[in-house]
Amino acid sequence: MTAHSPRILTEGETSLIDAVARSTFDGDTSARKAAVDAIEANGLPTRRVEYYHYTDLRALLKGGFEPAAPVSEEVARDAGKPYPRLASDACVLHFRDGYYHDFGEALPAGISVTDGLPEAPSATSNADATSLINAAVAIGGVTVEIADGVEVDRVLGLAHAQTGAANTASGTRFAVNAGAGSKATVIERACGPNGNGYLNSSHVDITVGEGATLTYILSIEEGDAASRMGRLTVDLGKDATINLFVLNAGGKLVRQEIVFDCRGEGGHVEIAGINLVGGEAHIDVTSTINHHVANTTANELFRNVCTGRGRGVFQGQINVAQPAQLTDAKMACNTLLLSDDCDFSAKPELEIFADDVQCGHGATVTDLEPSYLFYLMARGISETRARRLLIKAFVAEAFEPMEDEKLEEALEARMDDWLDANV
C-alpha cells in the first residue's frame, strides 16, 4: 500500500484559492473558507464528473486572478456607461467587480430589497464547483422581495459590470422571492470589457409563490477573455409560472447552470434561450427540470449559433418523480454551425419514474440553407446581410414567449452587436 500522492493543483485552482486568501471580503468568512478548502481538497471537476461532461473546468479555468477591491462611485458609474440599459424605465441595482453600489434609483412599488449576501449555497463535491466558487468569491448581494398580489409595473434590473480592474475574481449572490399572486419582471445582466481575464460568479435563488408569475431575463454579455460561473435555481409553488429567457452573447468560458424544482401542482416552466458562441468561446448551459408533483408543465427551447472556433454545450435534463403524474415537458435544442472549426454538444436526458406523462426532446444541427441564401442574394442582399437575416430567423422562435416587445428589441440589439463582431 502506498499513500495517496498529494493532489497537484492547477494554476487556475491555485490562483483562485490564493485570490480569496489575499482578499479582504466581508461577510461569512467561514463559508468562504469551507468552499476554498473543498476546492483545494477535491480540485475543480474534469470531464470524468458527468455534470461537467463537456466542460473540463480544471483545464479551462485559467489562473492569474486578483482579489477584487471596491471602486469609487465615479468609477462605478463610468463602468456601466458602455452598456445602455435594456429597459428604459427599469430600476437598476448596480454591482461592480462584485460590490453593490446603490445609485439611489427608486424601487418599483411592491418590491423591497435587502442589502447583504444571501446564505451561501451548500456544496462540497467537485460537481458543485459553480456553487463552491460562488461561496468563495461572491462579494455583493441582495435579497429581493416581491409583495404578495402585486403586479409590478417596472422592471427590476440586477446589473453586474466589470470595471477596468484586471483579472479580478469576484461574484454576486441574489435571492429573489416572488410573493403569492405577484407578477414581475427581473433582468439580470453581466457585462465586462474585452481583453480582461476576470472571473465573475453569479448565484441566484428564486422562489415563485403560489399563483405568481415571474419573468426573468438573464443576459450574459461578459468580455471576450472573461470566465463566468453562474447558477440559477428556481423553486415553483402551486400554479406558479417562471418565464426565463437566457441570452449568451459573451465570455471566454461560460458555465451557466439552471435548476427548476416544480413543487406545487399547476406549476409551469417556460425557458427559452439563445446561445451565441463565437471566437474562442466555450459556452455551457446546463439545465435541470425536476417535476416533483403531479400536473406540472415545462417548455424548453434553446437556439444556438456557433461560429469561429467556438464550442457550445447544452445539457438538458428532465426528471419526473414517481408522484409527478400528468407531467407535460418538452425540450428542444437547435444549433446552427457556421464554421468548420466550431462545435456544439447537446445532451438531452429524460429520467421518468411516473407512468402517465408526456415528455419529448429533440436536438438538431444544421448549416444555413444554401437555397435561402441564394434567393436573398438574388435580390441584391449581400452575403453578410443575407446570412444575418437567416441567423435572426433561426433564433426568432426563442423570442416568442417574450411579451415585452421593447425588451425583445433591446435583446435583439445585443445580438446584433455580437453578429457585427462575429459573423
Add this chain to the structure above:
Amino acid sequence: MLEIKNLHVRIAEDETEILRGLNLSVKAGEVAAIMGPNGSGKSTLSYVLSGKDDYEVTEGSITYMGEDLLEMDVAERAAAGVFLAFQYPVEIPGVPTLTFLKEAMNAQRKQRGEDELTTPDFIKRVRGAAKDLEIDFNMLKRPVNVGFSGGEKKRAEILQMGLLEPKLCVLDETDSGLDIDALKVVSDGVNHLRDPNRAVIVITHYQRLLDHIVPDSVHVLSKGRIVKSGDKDLALELEAKGYADIIAAAA
C-alpha cells in the same frame, strides 16, 4: 444590354455539360422569349445569369451593360439590375416578407449611392405595387413565400421585380402553376415594366404566355444551344408544329 458568346456550362457537381456554345444578344427595350423542350437548358441559363454556384462556366462570356457578368457574385449582379423571377420561389421561414423587401430595396439603393428608404415611403411603395398585382398587403407580413399558393408566389415575384426596378428581367417559366386569371395579372405586371431601358428574357414552354407578353424576338433552345431565332411568329409556328421539326432541321 446582354451579350452571351459561345457559353459552355456544366453542373459543378457531376460535370454534366448543359449549355454547349450558346449565343444570345438582347438589346435594351427588347423582350426576348426563350423556348425549348424539357432538358434543353432553359433553367440553367437563368441560373447562370443570376450566378448560382451549382453551375460552372467552362468557356465563353456574358457581357452585361459592358461589364463581365461572370466576375460578379449573386448579390452584385442583382444590385447591378439583373432580376431572376424564380420558377420555384423559395419559402424562407422566419424572415418576414416586408423585412426582406426593405432589406433588398435598401441594398440596391445603397449600391446606387442613394439614401435608404424611410419606413413610410417604403410602405407606400409596397402598398401601391401590391394593389396593382391584387396582393393582400397582410400577406406580406408573413414569412417570405411561406404558405403562399403557387399563384401568390408568382405574383410576389413580380411584385419584387416592380419594386426593385431591374434593368434585365429573367422570367423563368413564370407561367407554370398559374391559372388563366393569374396569368393575366402577372402578364400585366410584366408589361407594365416594359421600358426602352429595360430588357426582359421570358423563358417558357408554351406560346400561351406570349399572347399576353408579346415578344420582340423568339429563340429556340435545344441541347444547350440556340438553334433558331425569329420574331413572334416563330412561337406560333412552334405551337402549331411542336419542337421536333425545327430541332431536326437545325441538326
